[in-house]
Amino acid sequence: MSFLGERLSITPPDNLGTKYREEEVERFVVECMMSQGVPRANATALAEVLVAADVRGHISHGIFRLDMYMSEVMKKICDGHATPTIIKESVSTALVDGNNGLGPVVSNFCMDLAIKKAKATGIGWVCVKGSNHFGIAGWYPMTAVKHGLIGMSFTNTSSLVVPTRGKNNIMGTNPISVAAPAKKDDSFVLDMATSMVSGGKLEIAHLKNQPIPEGWALNKHGKPTTDPKEMLDDGSLLPLGGTELYSGYKGFGLGMMVEIFCGILSGAPYAHNIRTWTKSTSPADLSHCFVALNPAFFANGFEDRMSDLMDHCRGEEPDEGGKAIQVAGDPERAHTQKVKEDGGITYPITLVKTLWQLAKHLDVTPMQSA
């Protein structure tokens, strides 16, 4: 928690619990946001995405980031009241202005619009500018899956990735998410940064005082580093693939593709033009892209084939490591199951303490452990 941290000086009690029910986490996020005048519907949209991230095990995109969202709303850099407007549209496409609203508010609007178009014409492709951090990319495609559709989402982000042969970061970690429905509530959910790893993984490693593997990152001088702090201090992540010998230019090319779908198509800042992610003095003005695709407009039996493909992959013989083969979405499904069995989400005590301090700062009831 880096944005409000310095302002949270009240000492938390020693007996705080580390396990919290989803509903309680959601209640807390909503009340924090509402304490700053954000309407309940908008606060709830944000809370749902943050809780989903934690339940799915992507802790770098969960309540760990509440501080950032709060800070931007409190400084009026992000407009918690705003709702998006459509700039232009066709039966299958739309260009939307997020009007600087909360990322999930803007993004739910766009995904719903894409879904509506996909139901009518087979596909909806929606680009949006003027948005803010939208949480886990996978959230929006999963909404499409609930309607029996394939969903996709893309977002640009602040610069963090170095091009192959380069020294400095000039592209965001620009994630791609694609989800598709299978039988019996099974689904494929790919949610991946186009960098080697997400920036969040480095933040978590830094928080835990752990080194990172060679080949993930460069320091601010463009030299390889295994210290996450050196990357976080104006360094860079390598693109998916890594060095040129291992086709890192493909990962960089995918990041650029995402930028084309986001900033370039929607006419907003892109790549190096996007504000630095630690510098919250101006609106983020991020762009996203949402796609819904309707299998009913193609061959019958889509979900049967999806299930067969996924089950075939899972049933493959593992290598010497002996670990079962997973398809995209399986690790998150396993984590969701664990949270259910545990009766709540378990947070690091450092995060729990900071959230308690935030509660006191905002005069909101702190989270009550399960």
Next chain:
Amino acid sequence: MSFLGERLSITPPDNLGTKYREEEVERFVVECMMSQGVPRANATALAEVLVAADVRGHISHGIFRLDMYMSEVMKKICDGHATPTIIKESVSTALVDGNNGLGPVVSNFCMDLAIKKAKATGIGWVCVKGSNHFGIAGWYPMTAVKHGLIGMSFTNTSSLVVPTRGKNNIMGTNPISVAAPAKKDDSFVLDMATSMVSGGKLEIAHLKNQPIPEGWALNKHGKPTTDPKEMLDDGSLLPLGGTELYSGYKGFGLGMMVEIFCGILSGAPYAHNIRTWTKSTSPADLSHCFVALNPAFFANGFEDRMSDLMDHCRGEEPDEGGKAIQVAGDPERAHTQKVKEDGGITYPITLVKTLWQLAKHLDVTPMQSA
């Protein structure tokens, strides 16, 4: 050249040239195909894609593969006469049956259809089954770029990629291509296998008797190998990213995404169900997906922003290696320029000899060097 090789026993002359004009290569491919009764239009569609691959420097996808296409047409495994038919369509989507025609014939039809829909509604998304090897994936998006559109293509392929934690290949190298127009005939052209490298790179390494870097491939026992022959002999390629530590599951997830867009959406064989690529006794029944997206339906000034983004990347400071930073499409542009300056495409003498033998075998005038 592995398919007809054994039947080509006439000894070629010693004085064959290695440089050939594009028109002459195209003439040769067309005549070879027409010698087997393939209509000129269909033969030309194939010839154009193969020549484009050689001009762009993707020799594993150029005339090097003519032997495979010839073999399949001669054995009536692929129908050189066939043209595709639309199974169903909406204003923005279509499902097409390739009717087992030549890959480029089928794919040009689908891309043209996607372009037509993108001009009318902003987007065209076309899936096709019953096709054959379509050459370089980048060819079709580049057609969209000629119309001022963003183009995309995807294809499934025979199984060659191992899943993270697995021993055996169960997914194709499933390429993704995305192209977008910029100012003054500049363009972004990403054309990448979702595996660490393409299968063709291993074939070329094997042809040149060169080892491959560690981490690219496994042998048929699921063990790492640096011998391309060991991979080609029922081994596997790693997905983009490589091992689990370097996020290879992302590359595998992208390959699966491509399969969803191809075999799963179009209701045809997918992944492990696709015939082995060296076993040409039954139709390939490959599936592809083509997308055209019209920037005019989004924010004005698309090509200006594309040019700015690409030029910014190219102008970035290089690392110690000192090599200029390139964007997707630049290496191919450089190769195209070289072919122009050279006054023709330069082929390895072994390939030239095999093509001479093929000419004699088919009673077609051999290629005349430049």
